[in-house]
Amino acid sequence: MFVLLNNKFIDRQDSLIDIEDRGNQFGDGVYEVFRIYDGEYFLLDDHLKRLEFSLKETQIDYNLNQSKLKDQLLTLAQKNDVVDGGIYLQISRGSAARNHPFPEQTTPTVLAYPIPVTQPKEQQQNGIQATLYQDIRWLRCDIKSLNLLGNVMAKQHALDYGVNEAIFYRDKDHVTEGSSCNVFIVRDGVIQTHPANNYILNGITRLYIQYLAKQLDIPIKEEVFSVDELKQADEVFISSTTSEVISVIDIDGQTIGDGQPGPVAQQLLDAFFDHKDIQQLP
Numbered sequence: 001m002f003v004l005l006n007n008k009f010i011d012r013q014d015s016l017i018d019i020e021d022r023g024n025q026f027g028d029g030v031y032e033v034f035r036i037y038d039g040e041y042f043l044l045d046d047h048l049k050r051l052e053f054s055l056k057e058t059q060i061d062y063n064l065n066q067s068k069l070k071d072q073l074l075t076l077a078q079k080n081d082v083v084d085g086g087i088y089l090q091i092s093r094g095s096a097a098r099n100h101p102f103p104e105q106t107t108p109t110v111l112a113y114p115i116p117v118t119q120p121k122e123q124q125q126n127g128i129q130a131t132l133y134q135d136i137r138w139l140r141c142d143i144k145s146l147n148l149l150g151n152v153m154a155k156q157h158a159l160d161y162g163v164n165e166a167i168f169y170r171d172k173d174h175v176t177e178g179s180s181c182n183v184f185i186v187r188d189g190v191i192q193t194h195p196a197n198n199y200i201l202n203g204i205t206r207l208y209i210q211y212l213a214k215q216l217d218i219p220i221k222e223e224v225f226s227v228d229e230l231k232q233a234d235e236v237f238i239s240s241t242t243s244e245v246i247s248v249i250d251i252d253g254q255t256i257g258d259g260q261p262g263p264v265a266q267q268l269l270d271a272f273f274d275h276k277d278i279q280q281l282p
């Protein structure tokens, strides 16, 4: 496997990162997961725009040259023969003697490599089960930060409970998102999802779904919903780069709708592939 590490393409065994890299000590960095379909990056510019946002918000002093990084990502995919799969990228603040303040002089560490991703067809066809989990994360969930302990604990809780996904709630009136995905409900033909603010990560797939809903003339609103509204919804589905669109058919033993993936999620999933050649979101 070829890894992109600080502008060099090197073999995985040679891709050493310093023990005092701040990504390692503090989770002091940001990341992206890109999807490649038919040898082409999907919504690459939108991901890079979000990466730039994450870097700015964390004040990581990295002068992101989008066209250079884009070229490197394309080369990385080619070198690894990625036709249908994913690329993981992270940028940490860099390496320095362990100390909380931002170091005076360090260069951010840029790392990218391919990850196996395939369309989750079985889950899309049958839907998944989920459990609610208290949103124990910090209040800057809009940054795609390497700090994922809250997310990791939520996911493991779900798996230990025997279901696939954890859905976060701050309190009973405020459902936020999933452990690594956004959450949508459908009520009386209207799609609803949490507003893009500091409580959620504004998924590129979430934005794509908003775009698709407009194309399909399905009303969509960004408004907080409650745990009850979630459980009583006609449909619930999640979205992410790797999940695309997956229906949630059961939450903590409560059947959602008729216990089958719903028609709105199916419509969106069909449209997802019909519009996949879109270069950038409007």
Ligand SMILES: *Cc1c(COP(=O)(O)O)cnc(C)c1O
Pocket (backbone or CB within 6 Å): 033, 144, 151, 177, 178, 179, 180, 181, 182, 201, 202, 203, 204, 205, 206, 239, 240, 241, 242
């Ligand atoms: C990455 C992520 C998402 C989904 O974002 P996409 O850009 O659609 O992959 C949603 N929530 C969290 C917490 C995430 O980390």
